[in-house]
Amino acid sequence: MKNIISIITVLLIAFSASAQMSLREQDSMNIRKMYDMSLMNGKSYAWLDHLSNKIGGRLSGSVNAARAVEYTKAELEQLGLDKVWLQPVMVPKWTRGAKEYAYVQPSEGPTQVVNITALGGSVATPETGLRAKVIEVQGLKDLERYGKEQIEGKIVFYNRPMQADLIHTFEAYGGCVDQRYAGAMEAAKYGAAGVIVRSMSHKIDDNPHTGSMTYGDLPNEQRIPAAAISTQDAEYLSSILKLDPEMKFYYKMNCRNYEDVESHNVIGEITGSEFPDEIIVVGGHLDSWDLGDGAHDDGAGVVQSMEVLRLFKESGIRPKRTLRVVLFMNEENGLRGGKKYAEVVKQKNENHIFALESDAGGFTPRGFSFDASPSQFKKIKSWESLFKPYLIHYFELGGAGADISPLANGNIVLAGLRPDSQRYFDYHHAATDTFEMVNKRELELGAATMASLIYLVDTYGFESIDTTKEILK
Amino acid sequence: MKNIISIITVLLIAFSASAQMSLREQDSMNIRKMYDMSLMNGKSYAWLDHLSNKIGGRLSGSVNAARAVEYTKAELEQLGLDKVWLQPVMVPKWTRGAKEYAYVQPSEGPTQVVNITALGGSVATPETGLRAKVIEVQGLKDLERYGKEQIEGKIVFYNRPMQADLIHTFEAYGGCVDQRYAGAMEAAKYGAAGVIVRSMSHKIDDNPHTGSMTYGDLPNEQRIPAAAISTQDAEYLSSILKLDPEMKFYYKMNCRNYEDVESHNVIGEITGSEFPDEIIVVGGHLDSWDLGDGAHDDGAGVVQSMEVLRLFKESGIRPKRTLRVVLFMNEENGLRGGKKYAEVVKQKNENHIFALESDAGGFTPRGFSFDASPSQFKKIKSWESLFKPYLIHYFELGGAGADISPLANGNIVLAGLRPDSQRYFDYHHAATDTFEMVNKRELELGAATMASLIYLVDTYGFESIDTTKEILK
Known part of the structure; x- marks a missing residue:
């Protein structure tokens, strides 16, 4: 009896194994x-x-x-x-409207055109553009550190780059994108005139990267224009700013919400x-x-x-x-x-x-x-x-x-x-x-x-x- | 006694596990x-x-x-x-010398320039170029099938593409590259005048892909010029050839072995x-x-x-x-x-x-x-x-x-x-x-x-x- 049970068990296992095998083979074939x-x-x-x-x-x-x-x-x-x-x-x-235009204006010497793009949902600059001094920050937390005193009336330049040592690039993106998404909303609370965000890209080149942003519940009159700047020009702006903290940044954007x-x-x-x-x-x-x-x-x-x-x-x-x-x-x-x-x-x-x-x-x-x-x-x-x-x-x-x-x-x-x-x-x-x-x-x-x-x-x-x-x- | 041995065993296992752990951690850190x-x-x-x-x-x-x-x-x-x-x-x-030049010459109507590149090691065409009828084959094995009768004096056009369904592209390359490497040597044995090989690429575009080839032990006078043609022009040549089997192919190559x-x-x-x-x-x-x-x-x-x-x-x-x-x-x-x-x-x-x-x-x-x-x-x-x-x-x-x-x-x-x-x-x-x-x-x-x-x-x-x-x- 015990032997018969053993044999049946073995047969059942073999049968189920072979049935499973053929299912597996069919899956394999269909995937192929x-x-x-x-x-x-x-x-x-x-x-x-x-x-x-x-x-x-x-x-x-x-x-x-x-x-x-x-x-x-x-x-x-x-x-x-x-x-x-x-x-x-x-x-x-x-809508974006006519292409954006921006330049760096040093205290002395000629201006230098830089590549920006309006962030999606941003308000336009005034008709004549926006010109102001710049304060560079490494993220939203820096706003509190600098306070209204140093931020008011200025353009906040968010320049924290994507981390190159993260293997999953989406993690690097996730670690930076708060600057783009909430940067204008937060900077506005400190009286900033506008926002420029380093593009979310590892690559150092001339292409600005747009993307979504929010003003949250900010009343219309407090909404400030927000743009992304190419990584190359972000490096440039940061360098100029160190040499010449009194420099101004000018930009003109023609975007509109309907x-x-x-x-x-x-x-x-x-x-x-x-x-x-x-x-x-x-x-x-x-x-x-x-x-x-x-x-x-x-x-x-x-x-x-x-x-x-x-x-x-x-x-x-x-x-x-x-x-x-x-x-x-x-x-x-x-x-x-x-x-x-x-x-x-x-x-x-x-x-x-x-x-x-x-x-x-x-x-x-x-x-x-x-x-x-x-x-x-x-x-x-x-x-x-x-x-x-x-x-x-x-x-x-x-x-x-x-x-x-x-x-x-x-x-x-x-x-x-x-x-x-x-x-x-x-x-x-x-x-x-x-x-x-x-x-x-x-x-x-x-x-x-x-x-x-x-x-x-x-x-x-x-x-x-x-x-x-x-x-x- | 038994207890002491157990304790020692446990301690040894724990020690070796922790030693192993720390080695692993060090490897992990160094790799990071x-x-x-x-x-x-x-x-x-x-x-x-x-x-x-x-x-x-x-x-x-x-x-x-x-x-x-x-x-x-x-x-x-x-x-x-x-x-x-x-x-x-x-x-x-x-050396390649001056850039190669090639065209398809239909029985009637205008010629059409195509993109070729000499294969590395190929002999040049005659000074005035080489002009001949074309026979399309799908690989070296086809040579035997067509025989000297159909091949002699013609340009052999190897047109077997890389297999798209192979996941490892090197396998697809391996499955085709005999045409490039041995195509001229083998075709010469059947009296071919020259060889044109479809470029080893999945992509359909205008760029010919060069690469090495051999004449084996063929005496110099039997060595025939070999070129790769872009995938796009390979498709073109194949189509024309079906419509007009009498068409001719002309090419001029200026390469040289030192x-x-x-x-x-x-x-x-x-x-x-x-x-x-x-x-x-x-x-x-x-x-x-x-x-x-x-x-x-x-x-x-x-x-x-x-x-x-x-x-x-x-x-x-x-x-x-x-x-x-x-x-x-x-x-x-x-x-x-x-x-x-x-x-x-x-x-x-x-x-x-x-x-x-x-x-x-x-x-x-x-x-x-x-x-x-x-x-x-x-x-x-x-x-x-x-x-x-x-x-x-x-x-x-x-x-x-x-x-x-x-x-x-x-x-x-x-x-x-x-x-x-x-x-x-x-x-x-x-x-x-x-x-x-x-x-x-x-x-x-x-x-x-x-x-x-x-x-x-x-x-x-x-x-x-x-x-x-x-x-x-």
Whole structure:
């Protein structure tokens, strides 16, 4: 008897091992298919070419943003998805106007033109520009140290650089971006006349990098103009200021805030064959800053997300769950698209089990970061080895994507594609964020990596969801 | 008694665990130091700027190659190494002469200029150029299929592209490069008049990519001119040929082979403090092709290798074993420097325990490939987790570097830095291999990753060597 049990046990283990093996093999094959198709016959690069070169920068509320909505909707419709629609959303509208102009004016000798760009949402300077002395600080904390006495009437120059020794460049960005985001609001409280912020980039060059900023609840009359200066000119300004503390800085900006206008999230879906009510989202944001083409930020994420659904259609892998591509509007200066999407999900009581965002550039994919429970994460980690042939090795908790963050509800798993980040801030929010800076293979590998993860999520779902289902049965 | 033994055992385990812990912590700290110094105060990027922009392409036997020898020797001397010297080596000398010229000549209608480049080592065309019909093939095997009848007097056009679905681009290169290397030699045997090879690149653009080729033992009068054509023009030529099989191709090349000339490997070392006779080599190759600056191939490897020794000097970490930087001459078209170095090692009976080469571009480092015994490799794998904070994850057997390969003796461990390979063949051997295409952080991360591995090898050595030592004691 004991022997028979042993034999049965061995057989059961062998059977289950072989069944598991063949599932594993099938996963492996289907993932291979995603990579092959993306690399051999992908559409992401051609889409990005159009978005970058035929449309260009897509600031919320601009004509280009509307053209991008129209274009991506039409392209999704051609994929033969089950549904494609636009989701209306009100977005802020801010325009740059005529290009900014700035110079350093030493106490003696000729002025020197420097490269600046208005921060998104900034008020303009007076018609005749703003001219004032400069005080250099290394961050928000320095304001208190110098106090109103030394700040009032001056231009505050935030010059803390991104830390070069941090391997994850997003950490270096996170450690500096408070200067850009809150610098004007805080300096205004000390009576500053304006704000100049060192561009958020490791690279020392002539390109200023724009980005969002806030005045918080400051009354209109206290709002001061805020610009980013190129890293090269930040070094220059800092040097001149040491030699000549009485020097003045002049700048003229022509930007303007308008009333909110209507725009759209673009959404397409393949309805799930077995669990249509379990929704899996993949997305990026359709809007971009206006200086470049927004090719890396976030044209790449947009076309990769579209490609994920195309790869499912073309490969003939019919998803069990509903796959939805969402191209969010207004990530850069308001996150209105992400908030609206989550609001509608809540209204409709839709069950989203997973959302993946690509918004870190179209560089070689290294893996993903996740917001997930320990058991959900354990399941994800069990898939890690399937990605090894593709050199995908980064599966870590912590952070996903801005647009999908409003979906967080303690149950949904959120994920962000993590491409190699070393070059990202060379281009981020600058005129250099163009199509030419995106490598076709790197972009396509990202799309395939996303499709592979989505495939696994679709195939296996997540424990918490399954448990509920089983209880309901 | 039993209790006392238990207590002693526990204490011993605790002590050894804590000792191990502190070793691990020290390794971790020293590695951190290498990365911090390379990223914050590195010299690799400035060196590469000089090598690329002040010197430029460094073809073996050229004036620029000699200038590079002089420059890197002088820079190494400034680092305060224990020894710096030049190792003479005879190298081939081939010159391109005036730029190549080529066009497609349809049976009717106007000619169309196309972009070609002579392959390194090719003979020139006749003074008046070469004009002939074209036969397109997908590889060397096709020659036999078509036979002398269809090949004789024609230009053989090798057009098998690099496979896009291979994740490691070097595999795709390896799968195609026989067309470039042996294409002329083989086609000549079938009476071909000349050879045109599709450039070894995934990217579809106008830049032809040169590279080495051989005629083997073919007598001089049978040697036919061989050129690479840009991928874009390869597609064009292939299309025209389908429409108009009678079309002719014309090209004119002015290249020339000379007698060998003397050149040098550049060598510098820090003599080991404990085991000076155990030598660790780190290197890249100083020569490059002439079309671009040779910034990725292999200026990056050169400056990273120099940086490794600089990092040791600056950090105050005195190596126990002898660290030697070797800047090899003539990897591209002869490997004479690598062969000469190994020859002298053998003559002097020097004991080399480890050699690391960087010759795959200055891109984000992903890890290393090794030629090592199972026990040596096991030791290396035990270091893997120390690299995790730097996103270095690739530690695999198989292949190291061309220049260090002649050192193989069944005992030495050979290693190659493995940077991200997706963009490498966009630039490789083309006019686009320039300084601007190298990202500072990526280059510096590579140097730090190399220094960290060298640090671990220096600290722990390798079993086989240690065992011998212990037996000798």
